[in-house]
Amino acid sequence: MNFRIGVDIGGTNTVIGLVDENGQIVRKESIPTRNKAVFNDYINDIVNSIHSICSNNEKLLGIGVGAPNGNIYKGTIEFAPNLPWKGVLPIKELLSKAFDLPVFITNDANAAAMGEKLFGGAKNMNDFIVITLGTGVGSGIYVNGNIVYGHDGFAGEIGHVITIPNGRKCACGRLGCIEAYASAQGIVTTFRELKKQYPNAAYQGVKEELDTKIIYDLACKGNECAIKAFDETARLLGLTIANSIAYTSPEAVFIFGGISNAADFLLQPLRNYLDEFILPIYKGNVRILRSELKESDVAILGASALVN
């Protein structure tokens, strides 16, 4: 049997998987993305992980990588706001040197969308969007059965659509991107901003170091501020998705990432806000869905599918 390597580079963790011909992940390994100051040292960590999960001399067809701002045409990662290394990173060149194998790279969110198309809820769809909520906000857009790469390979950056002109500062340096509101840090910031308005809510479990898990747990306990933080996130995401639909008119928008599990607090309000903001001709024609795939696997599967 032939195998492919799929690498999912996230803002926090990098997961490397060995994928068989049936789309099953045979073995995988996770390493921290931010432990190495020098990019080449981080690549060495990936190389070591690939060796470690391939101990049985499997026949490898190639390596597919999903990474923020990954460029399929040039084989590079370029100016990724959520990675510690700046400028243009020649990841294809470095991995090709370490292995005598074809290497492909694309946007991490494109990889997630390819996973959704090949193995998930988008199997029978030609036009859909996957929005990934995590350290950043990413997206992969399918039009007519194919991923949209654009003329330079950088299409599909919905996270950096300016939803609120002159709004909150984004990691990209500009103001008002949806990522500044709907990323993990964005939700935390919204919760902090709202706290003053809910002085009587019970905040048990709230530490100095807040995260979306803590806010989700508070929401489950009925904390109004936490529920409102998700609602406000849903409102701005709903507006952004309403705008996104006006470009490619997708059949469905998949929400992908740990926070999409907060369905009652995020997805249901999101559907309601979308209904409020959407252009009448699209009303009732677009479904908001949760990714059908295990979050930890989908980008690996999608990235591995880059290898033909």
Next chain:
Amino acid sequence: MNFRIGVDIGGTNTVIGLVDENGQIVRKESIPTRNKAVFNDYINDIVNSIHSICSNNEKLLGIGVGAPNGNIYKGTIEFAPNLPWKGVLPIKELLSKAFDLPVFITNDANAAAMGEKLFGGAKNMNDFIVITLGTGVGSGIYVNGNIVYGHDGFAGEIGHVITIPNGRKCACGRLGCIEAYASAQGIVTTFRELKKQYPNAAYQGVKEELDTKIIYDLACKGNECAIKAFDETARLLGLTIANSIAYTSPEAVFIFGGISNAADFLLQPLRNYLDEFILPIYKGNVRILRSELKESDVAILGASALVN
């Protein structure tokens, strides 16, 4: 020689053209779009125009129509905010009854984009956007060499992207669409709003019934309020185009419509604002261009090209 009919339905005028195999418009006729209260009567006007420009018994291959909210899959015009008839209009069915010919319909801005691709500045481009500025604001999006229709045929409604949340009321009923600012009426409204700030400017030639031509003439004479009205339009268009690029990463954005001729007052500021708002990875990679085709012809040519 074979001929095709191209019909361009605009918010104000409808132009019907007889197009030869070389993309030359042999004859054309313009009729007002808003003269008939009943849609079938308006279709009769189109039918009469087609008969009148085809007096020489040319061999016709078919009729292509570009119209606001024209749907290629269903052959209908649906809920077009800038047309006087409401609901779903079965234009393909009605024209097919009148002529024993294949009839195709798409969005008027898609037709303009097809014209630009076949006969204009986008000949060698696979990824580009055409934005039409007129009674409304429309768009046609090319990805990978093909028009984006979306799953329902309604993709490419950049005019109804909400650029300013809770902003100016749009003809579609929602708040803050770019059409409410960059359409002809939008520019007039911006000019009126700004007038208080420029009490000392000379307003010779300003009548009760303002239009963009009058504002353009004022700008040419150095009227600060008129120059500022174009600048503000350019700022909001620049922001909207910066956002649009994050979806499909086009090589160029073509600005189409009479007002795009106000290059010094609109296009140059637009390029500067785009530079200010654009995500760094796209900077310097996208050109803002004027349509290379005669405005009155491009949508007819594009619409006629729907007929294979």
